[in-house]
Amino acid sequence: MTYVPHIDELACAAHGDCQDIAPDVFRVDDIAVVIGTGPDDLILKAAQACPSAAITVVDSTSGETIYP
Numbered sequence: 678m679t680y681v682p683h684i685d686e687l688a689c690a691a692h693g694d695c696q697d698i699a700p701d702v703f704r705v706d707d708i709a710v711v712i713g714t715g716p717d718d719l720i721l722k723a724a725q726a727c728p729s730a731a732i733t734v735v736d737s738t739s740g741e742t743i744y745p
């Protein structure tokens with residue numbers, strides 16, 4: 678669990694896809710917020726599924742941007 682998601686609040690359109698895929702990591706009210714951690718592959722999957730490309734995933738160990 679080294680991947681950390683970041684939400685672009687201006688890009689998020691509250692579709693809810695991220696919460697559907699990883700409900701322990703994302704909660705969507707007016708916009709999505711990060712509420713926890715989860716498996717790296719699940720966080721990446723949620724980011725890739727975001728229709729607004731509002732989720733950036735960073736490897737907290739290396740500092741590398743994993744997605745996009």
Ligand code: SF4
Pocket residue numbers: 684688689690691692693694695696703705708709726727728729730731732
């Ligand atoms: S899937 Fe993307 S646009 Fe939709 S709520 Fe999550 S971050 Fe926001």
